[in-house]
Amino acid sequence: MVDASDTDPKLLELRKRGAVHPRPEEVVDELFASGEFFDRRDAVQVKYEMLRRARVDGIPVTRVSRDHGYSRPTFYEAQAAFERDGLAGLLPRKRGPRKAHKLSVAVMEFVSELLGERPSLKAADLAKEIHQRFDICVHARSIERALEGKKRGS
Secondary structure: OOOHHHOOHHHHHHHHOOOEOOOHHHEOOHHHHOOOOOOOOEHHHHHHHHHHHHHOOOOOHHHHHHHEOOOHHHHHHHHHHHHHHHHHHHOOOOOOOOOOOOOOHHHHHHHHHHHHHOOOOOHHHHHHHHHHHHOOOOOHHHHHHHHHHHHHHO
């Protein structure tokens, strides 16, 4: 049996972008009960309406956050992000490190030296060598990506 959530194009796109509301069933604001425009599954829309209801309609933060399925701390985080970055501040941010932070210049120079001496080394072997030399754990795929980036950059 095919679940409707597996074929709904909007829901699939929200999932792809990490913008699905974590608890859409908790969104009880009356706007989201009417029509198709307001979608309780869309975290960005729900957060925007939550902020607007507090600011424009004067609904207290405790109630407005509850009615939109969020906590008070999440309300204040969304408010700060919106004030700082506008609507873009409500978009989900990528989690985790933004770059290969363990693969410093010194580590990559070491990798280049190793590959110069032994070009047949695999990324897993390089990870072991890096661990022995620098006492840091780096995933083999991170090394592969760094090397691919280095090839593109040169």
